[in-house]
Amino acid sequence: METDLENSATLGNIVFEEKINKSGSSGEESRAFIQINKGENQSHIKQEEDSSKLPSPNKKDVPTILIKEHQIESAKAKMGEVKEENERLKLLLSQIVKDYQSLQMRFLYILQQEEAKKSTKAAPSHQENEESDIISLSLGRNSGSEPKKEKKNISSNLVSNGKEDEKPNGNEGLTLGLECKFDPPGSTEVEKNPSSETSLGKPEEEEPTEVCQPSKILKTVRNRDEEDASEQMQLKKARVSVRARCDTPTMNDGCQWRKYGQKIAKGNPRPRAYYRCTVAPTCPVRKQVQRCAEDMSILITTYEGNHNHPLPLSAKAMASTTSAAASVLQSQSSSSQPGLGTSVSAPSTSTSSAANLHGLNFNFAQNSRPYQFYFPNSSISTCNSHPTITLDLTAPANYSYFSRFSNVPRCSSTCLNFSSSPSSSLEGFNPQTSWNTSHLTFGAFPNHKNSFIGSLNILGRQPPQQHLYQSCMQMTNPTRTHQQSLSETITAATKAITSNPNLIRSALAAALTSFVGNGGGVPRGNHSGSEGKWGESLRQKTAHPAAVENEVGCASSYIGKCSCMNPHQQQPKQGSLLLFPTSLPFPTSKSASDPPPPNNSNHIK
């Protein structure tokens, strides 16, 4: 704009007018009108030329020339003033942004401090506020060897943590007990979890140690479950469901999973597979994989819990996403239940997720205005046994998804709709042109009292954030190829997540990294969920965008650049972030028992 002004000034015969103050000047052959809207810090230049009134240079009207020169000088002077004003406005804006960010950080810090205080009161031994509710459930677990073996070998006193997951490992309870103030000194061998730094129990969940025979462990644990059921109910509830188009049996989220069960759930002919994370023996994270009953091409993966161990980047991405999403639920539930105020973040997953969880700053409004979330109910009711947040990464937005997907009567559902506008074709998505604007929307669940609806315009009017994400997005520019750029992307996204307290944005960033690739992942071929193929596949696609359309099966996902809005959202067009729905390049899992892709041969057991 300034450049335009300067250029215009050099042309001469130009009169600059501030529309507000000086509109209506006349008598000039050639004019440029500058409309300045200081409030918006935006200006538009209109140029008008009236050739019929152009003075002839040959005319001997010298005074006219002098006047014009004078006018030019005047115009230049005004232009300078405008520039100065523009600079002032910029400075002011930047200052405001800085202040805002500073306040935001302070607020987050205060929140974290408060959380820390609560945790300290409840359980002095635990310092991390970021412990997720689900992780709390995993208390008492150790990195010990196979649960069965330990269970058999343990004759010593055991500390039950009240978690079913821990039943097999009597030692686990002991381990937890050590960290727990209630842990008896005489407790037997305690195995330090390799990832113990991340395994922390919440005060509420910690329980006095109990001595029991190995054979009785299970019952003891369950009894304690009953005793603490009320406390743990919520903690167990938070879930994050990811909907993605995937022809492969399972999504490769970078983690290693072991299947421990399969059931045919009511209302869905496809079996639901149950997996637990095997990256660490004590990891409490579990996931359910099921095909969408109405669209078999959609794979629904529901995560519960947070990893208590280091994860590869690819796994971190998903974990961060799920943690961040879960934090939404947590934040809401926390408001309704002070006792559950501890954070939801995954300790081991990354500092980013942890930081984000407490940083949930949502500007709620009564209107679905851009940049604001509308929560008809400010919190998810704790009565809901399974509050679930859904990340919908499937094809074109169809809000019927939400209603049918949230069909669990007692569950409140939160949906992050990553679906694109109907016009955007997943397969036709061109990554090269897809990276500027994103739009994160929240689907409404009219049928659920605890649902919330809203939309977030992430970039819109927040230049710093925009820069942040642009930096991330630029790294993913297909022109920059391969693993390095992907790695950078992941790193940038991680930074973005870390630095930005906004939960949704963090989730978004994490989601981005999830789909960008699994750099750094160390897949284990022996585990069903250990593939790194999809990340690799995506890298290839990124390097060769043209090939994307030709991909069969799980297509790559990209965040698209789109100047238009999601039709379902009546939001401003500018600067909105739009996440295109995508099929995910999840590799095929070794597990033959996983719900088979709709198009593929299905063998359901």
Place this chain on the structure above:
DNA sequence: CGCATTTGACCGGCGC
């Protein structure tokens, strides 16, 4: 032989 998967049984929560 070790490990992962399969699959029937079991348990607990919830609704009627």
Place this chain on the structure above:
DNA sequence: GCGCCGGTCAAATGCG
């Protein structure tokens, strides 16, 4: 109290 359902366990089975 009973039955349904989701979730988990653990023995059986399969595979490398």
